[in-house]
Amino acid sequence: MSRINDTANVKPQAFGKVAVLMGGWSSERAVSLRSGQAVLDALLRCGVDAHGIDVKKQTVLQELESGKFARAFIVLHGPGGEDGRIQAVLEILDIPYTGSDVLSSALGMDKLRSKMILEAAGLPTPDYMVLDDDTDPEYVVASLGLPLMVKPALEGSSIGMTRVDEPQQMREAYATAAQFSGAVIAERWIEGGEYTVTILGEQALPVIKLETPNAFYDYEAKYQSDQTRYLCPCGLNAEQEGQLQRLALAAFKAVGARGWGRVDILCSEDGKPWVIELNTVPGMTDHSLVPMAAKAVGMDFDQLAYAILAQTLVGHNGNRQQGGNHVGAG
Known part of the structure; x- marks a missing residue:
């Protein structure tokens, strides 16, 4: 074991x-x-x-x-x-x-700040722009291309996120994201496979590939749909999977996160991985990804919860x- x-x-x-x-x-x-x-x-x-x-x-x-x-x-x-x-x-x-502690939790939650840290650490994350009421949609599209993703920086579970396929959709997408606190960012769309890597202790667990008929892995796909597919083994070869695991660990450590969490990664069609976001308190529902990854290494849900709690006995x-x-x- x-x-x-x-x-x-x-x-x-x-x-x-x-x-x-x-x-x-x-x-x-x-x-x-x-x-x-x-x-x-x-x-x-x-x-x-x-x-x-x-x-x-x-x-x-x-x-x-x-x-x-x-x-x-x-x-x-x-x-x-x-x-x-x-x-x-x-x-x-x-x-x-x-x-994670106070600082790394705050950084992990803030998609804008965590992207800044990932960039500073030399880790790949998609190009982005911060939006406001006066941002010219045409300028954003010219800079990032289409499609692109508009999202609130301080929300999780894909809440407030919109895929934009045409410039005229930018205003509505911004308004949707701006309902929530914090910055609104537009991010270059990465066409390719979507993967997630669970971190438990100092290890990255087996990679899970996500497949959904939706435009992206949104709230409905995460928590409600029975059509979302979770592939573990993820279909990558050992070298490719190891690359994603190492990248996830590096991203987790870059923001100072610890204990347990999840890193979401997109792989473009040329095979390059891009870190999308970090989750320092991932979901633990029947649709959640962390229990799936733990199961792949022989841990049932009870053992997983117990192991996470046991980390508090050896705090930092x-x-x-x-x-x-x-x-x-x-």
Whole structure:
């Protein structure tokens, strides 16, 4: 068995009382609730003293403090949960938590800033432009070509994204993305295969290829469609798959991400891979990709959730590893 699944000797009592943080207030709330419930059920089946918290701005601090939790499993998607804010709260409360820290969570959530970092690190990511109310669509099209993708920088699950095939579609696509907070970006369309790479610990799991009859892998394709195909093995040869895995790890490390996550990659028709975005709190639903990749290396859903939680026992600083004053509470 791979070392990523080396948690058999970790007893459930080692975790103490665990908060599974889900819900939140982002546009991905519904997906987060489904992911969170799946993780909560898995941890309970494993014997962990796990408790679900539907995170709300007005009550989360009080619930975390009064609950005397030893650690937290973050299953919050989007702004408020994946962007460093809940991580900062947990840091202040000295509660160890799953996944990336404050800075890397914020960078991973922001598609614009993460693309800047990827560029600075010399990693391939599609050309892009930042849009505003006065941007000339013809200039964008002349610069990036058609088709292109317009997206909000701070949303996940493909929310607010539009494929643009004609210049006259730019205004409406911008208006759709601008409904959400943060910058709006237009990105050069990469024609070719779509792949995703799960990161667990220091390893990249087997690559999954995504195939959908939709214009792109949108919200409906991710969470609702039964026509989306997930191929694992992904159909690439060993050398090509290894290239994508190495690129995903490099992108993950470039923003300082840790623990677990997912990197989405497009391969153009000439075989060149392009990093599209990073996810530091990926979905954990029945349609989600991380559990599929884990299954390919022999980990079922319960083992995956348990392994992610076990990462909080070896946090990246002494306080998080020990869990401050909360370890063993409750």
